[in-house]
Amino acid sequence: MHTPLANEINRESTPLNTRPITPYTLKAPVEADGFSWPSFGARQRAEETPEQEQQRIGRIADAVRTILTEVGEDVTREGILDTPERYAKAMLYFTKGYQTNIRADVLNNAVFEEDHEEMVIVRDIEIYSLCEHHLVPFYGKVHIGYIPNKKVIGLSKLARLAEMYARRLQVQERLSKQIAMALQAILKPMGVAVVIEATHMCMVSRGVEKTGSSTVTSSMLGCFRAHRTREEFLTLLNRR
Template sequence: MDNVVKSPPKHTSSIIDKPLDRPTREEAEEAVRTLIRWAGDDPDREGLLDTPKRVTKAFKEFYAGYKDDPRDVLNKVFAEVEGYDDIVLVRDIPFYSHCEHHMVPFFGMVHIGYYPAKGVVGLSKLARLVEVYARRLQTQETMTAQIALALQDCLDPRGVAVMIEAEHMCMSMRGVQKAGALTLTTQFMGAFKDDPAEQVRFLTLLRQGKA
């Protein structure tokens, strides 16, 4: 598939529309020390001496999505697909994110389907798109909409369907403490939004082969 079309960017953004005055690494490490004291422990004891450095390093990995632009992930569309115009579905894409309300993890699976119009993207790009948005402070509802909108903007498909199933640690390990409860969110655009039968097809394909 050598026919590559660059998709023009529309209004898909990298979420941060204005520059942030980011603290230094030293300031971030001192903030971690403050939180350790707030939790009731001594940041100067042996086991915690390097914790601020480890936490700031982990934050760079957890929230790497802020430096990524979804348009860069979806910038190559392969138009030469031998006339294929049926649904493309990738299910069970695992993700780990952090709730923006309590900064504790939520995790689960993302399922993505779309009807190509101008072409398709590499399947790994869909998983990469999920990572862009998962590695930010998030809500599940926002993340679902962001993934769908990015696909709609960059691929201009005939329809987009996104479903996320996730367990939230802010519900499992704190608050009501109901471990195992799953939250399900969906976002339908184009053909999937206009035709309930397409939604049924998407959901049916997701469940095929599952107990």
């Protein structure tokens, strides 16, 4: 049995030693029923009746009333009276990506056989999402590129794909990866590239309060990992 020396540092376990790796990267991007990395309760939201949805809104509204009371507000005053229900409906909209079916609602049979093997780029796709750490917005633009391997996707579907993943509680790094991995699984192209440029209100309006800051993340798969292809993609992005 090892006896610690007097000058040895007692190191506590790190999160990497105590928690498993985020499992979404180990799962197929599109499940058999068409959902993409469904969260706990995603299918329940997708299948609920209007009456069940109204009950969900009521439960969220009750929780918001508690929050408003605890921050010192009067939940009976005119300006606040209907805020809990408004917030509940807004939150369900902000997170509608959980209940989106990628096959039926996003792709909708818009994958086509096409003899094209040159780079396709759709840039400046606006996204709005919620940071899962503080539940405040981050927003910006997504740029998506891919090199087809006999299959192309309707251009608007790239925007819908980004929208689906953005309308969840997110971190920008994961959002970049999810878009890239899903497109890779759907088309099986020679490569996929995703770049996101976003402003985070959790950094702008609280904490360090750096109003001019922005965050850039990327995910490069397949041939985009090669230096020449990556450079071509980034050069085309910067050409205005």
